[in-house]
Structure formats: structure tokens, C-alpha cells
Amino acid sequence: MYDIIIIGAGPAGLTSAIYARRAMKKVLVLEKLSYGGQIINTLSIENYPASPNISGFDFATRLYNQAKDLGAEVKFEEVLKIGDGDIKKVVTSKNTYEAKSIILATGSQNRKLGLENEDSFISKGISYCATCDGAFYKGKDVAVVGGGNTALEDALYLSDIVNTVYLIHRRDEFRGEEASVNKLKLKENVKFIFNSNVTKLIGKDKLEKAEITTNNGDKSTILIDGLFIAIGRIPFNDSFKDIVNIDQNGYIIATEDCHTNIPGIFVAGDVRSKEVRQLVTAASDGAIAATEAIKFINNE
């Protein structure tokens, strides 16, 4: 029996593990893929307090080692189901574990456009990570879809590498920061396509064209080698959406105290319903969820 089972070994989950181990609780972290979560895709983290210019990989590795050195157990198994009783069962692809409390820190994944042949063009023109794949499109024409900070940052990043960046957005105003929008407006090779959606992907062995449809229904085609999709993320909630309350977008509902509707089940990081999803807020959630879980266990 573990005191706390943490599901997800990203910044939120591993920070929870650090806090729980420092309180001498028996901790198991379950992760289906690799430690670090989506931060490993970031080339250089510039906004984490007191750690400028650390790579996402180095950050994740240091965090992982810190949790392990403090005695957290980490197993690479996918969680299929959790229970909500006094003793909480966690069923994975390989085993069943029991814990007094659970912290859900599963994060989120890229939202897809939902076009018919989208998957078949992945790595053949479709990308969800500009900093990962941008270098492959040196001197070529690409498009970015989206209107938030990620889309704006992707367009800026790509504008220094590629020939032309089309920035396609379904509205006529961006949700992202004005500072980024202003920087983009100064770039001669960035072309804005407002009030439009990508409606078809065309190509033989790889992506060659995209069909754009305006909100009025007018269709046009752009020639591009790459399409970077930055239209937000979808929370990983499949294994427990029947147990804890989720909001209309699938995020697990909890306030800043990280309590879900089930006593003893807490939520931390990007999978929690909240406004700001940043590395530092994931770590912050991790600390709070662990502290609340420790309180819960000690009061039982």
C-alpha cells in the first residue's frame, strides 16, 4: 500500500513526488511514456524563475533525478483505471496498486484539426511542434494554424528559418499576447490569413497544398511544404473521467487547492481546469496537491 500514487511524471507529478517524499510518504509515480511530459519538446526554457536558458530535456532530467534521489518509486506503466474507495486501487497495463490517495497529473496532448488524412501526413508535412520540426523546412513555405500564444510563437520562430509563413486563424483577432502580434507584423515573410480554416490537406507522398475556406465559404489553395498545427490541447482524462468531475473541455475541475470532488483524489498541472498553464504553475500545483494529500492521509 502506497501513501500516494501520482499518475504522470511531468513537472506537476514529479514536484508532487518531491514534496511527498520530503514528508516521508511512500510514493509511486506511474508514467506511460517518459518522464518530463511536454516540456522535453522545449529547446530552451526562458521563463522559469532563477533558471534561464535551461533546455527542457535538462530540466526534466534534473527534476526526475531529484525525485528519484529522494526515494520516489517510478514505474513506466499506463494507468487504465482508478477506484474511488477509501483504499484507492490503480490498475495499470501490468499491475494493480493500492494507495491512500491519488494525484492526477496526466497533462494534455496536442489537439488535431480533425481532417480526414491528417494522420497520414504526420512527419510528412504536418507537425504539432515548430521548435522540434522547424529546421526541416529551411527556405520552404509553411503555414501555422491557430490564434493563441503557441501559434504566434511558432510563427515567429519559423519566420527566421523558412521562406514564407502563412498564419491562419479562424477569427480576425488573436488570443495571444499583443507583443508577439506586433513582432509578427514587422516580419515581411509572415502573411496573415484571418477568418479562415484549413479544410483539406492535399499531397501525394507528402503535404503539398492546403485548402483554406473563409468563414463566408470562399475556398482557396495555398502551396506549402509544412503545416504547423497550434490550436490548443486536449487533457488526458480517459482513465478517470467517470470518477472525477470534468469541465466542458475535459479538464478536471478543482480550485487552487487541487481537490477534486472525490476525497483523497487530487489533481495537478495542465490537466486541471485553470487559466494559466505554465511550467511554474505545474510545479506550483504539484506542491499544493502533495501538501493537501499529505494532510488528507495524516487526518485519516
Added chain:
Amino acid sequence: MQIVEVDKNNFKEEVIDSKIPVLADFNADWCGPCRMLRPVLDEIASEHDDFKIVSINIDDEDELAREYFVSSIPCLVLFKNGEETSRSVGLRPKSEIENMLGGE
């Protein structure tokens, strides 16, 4: 078997002319998921002698990357008798890579 570093000079000898299947790992130093994947591949390589794993740095070997249409990394390409038989893009758990190697 240890992972073999491959460039355009030994690609033919190590991959195309190999008698056993070859899993080619296209990667780069700046790619976080590639760095995550490497220890997993090291582990798989050390456990098997029936196939070979090679590493190709796409920054140094952009010709090879272009030739094999690699436009997203990490990208694992499985070669049998010099021909590509399957490919996997992105970070994958060990079990999935083993399935890719054993599932032919």
C-alpha cells in the same frame, strides 16, 4: 550489440548491406524526445543480437534525412535487406519499439 553511429560514408555498409534487420534512429542533439529515446534504444540494443540499431544525426547527415523523407524526429526506420519496412515517428515506449522489431 551496441548502437552504431552512422554517416553517409558507412550507411551502405551498416544499413543497406546488413545481413540482419537494422533500426535506424534519426535524431539530433537539440531534440529533447530524441535524447529521451536514446537510453531506451541503448537498452534494446544491449538485449538483442538478432538486429542492429544505428544512430544518424540529421544535422550532420541532412542528405540521408532528405533521402529517407525524414521531416520529424525522433524517427525510427526499420530496414530489412536494405529496404524500409516500417517507420515510427515521435517518442514511443520500449514495448512499442520491441513490437515494431518483432512484429514483422
